[in-house]
Amino acid sequence: MKKHLKLYFVMGSVNCLKNPVEVLSEAIDGGITMFQYREKGKGALEGEDKLQLGKKLQSLCNQNNIPFIVNDDINLALELDADGIHIGQEDGDVSKIRKFIGRKILGVSAHDLSEATEAVKTGANYIGVGPMYETKTKLDTNEVAGPDMIRQLRQNNIEIPIVGIGGINQQNLKPVINAGADGVALISAISSLKQPREAASNLIESINDSFVNE
Ligand SMILES: Nc1nc(C(F)(F)F)ncc1COP(=O)(O)OP(=O)(O)O
Numbered sequence: 001m002k003k004h005l006k007l008y009f010v011m012g013s014v015n016c017l018k019n020p021v022e023v024l025s026e027a028i029d030g031g032i033t034m035f036q037y038r039e040k041g042k043g044a045l046e047g048e049d050k051l052q053l054g055k056k057l058q059s060l061c062n063q064n065n066i067p068f069i070v071n072d073d074i075n076l077a078l079e080l081d082a083d084g085i086h087i088g089q090e091d092g093d094v095s096k097i098r099k100f101i102g103r104k105i106l107g108v109s110a111h112d113l114s115e116a117t118e119a120v121k122t123g124a125n126y127i128g129v130g131p132m133y134e135t136k137t138k139l140d141t142n143e144v145a146g147p148d149m150i151r152q153l154r155q156n157n158i159e160i161p162i163v164g165i166g167g168i169n170q171q172n173l174k175p176v177i178n179a180g181a182d183g184v185a186l187i188s189a190i191s192s193l194k195q196p197r198e199a200a201s202n203l204i205e206s207i208n209d210s211f212v213n214e
């Protein structure tokens, strides 16, 4: 799990400047290690359109052995037979969802020590901790937690794989890794750029450097 979390690209059609299939294909070429289909927000696809795009993105991931995770939508995750699901604190009962999805990957958002402890207890495989920095992508975020929140979780013996999320880019990812995260999750730092491949390869290079010089 930890190695997959290194560069976790999260995206939906509303986040992309161009065709999301092209964006993901380039991001995979650039070196992302995991993908989350998060079709959400103003103008997001629904129903059949959401399913069809999900299928196309999933097959790109499968062809490249990249775990394909669905955000929020458990039924879609099961219909696509996705590799896993990511849920937040308001998206349902983690232990019920764990029973529902069996051995699929279960990611849970956590903003503090109590939420992280609860997520571990109820069977999460990894936790997404944030927001690390200010973000314009998700409008209903909690207040900025910063990389120190990850450091605090590690100091309190939270050993589960952790990925930081929220406003992360090449310039500010190092403190997130140094705080003890196994990787970074991000949207705009790849999806909003004209060259997603170049963006992803620059990011994975900086992430690997951060681990080497820890
Ligand atoms: N989608 C996410 N992915 C991650 C990841 F693990 F990838 F880092 N961490 C956190 C979130 C946020 O999840 P949630 O709080 O439910 O909000 P939303 O459903 O709007 O994304």
Ligand SMILES: [Mg+2]
Residues within 6 Å of the ligand: 071, 072, 086, 087, 088, 091
């Ligand atoms: Mg959610």
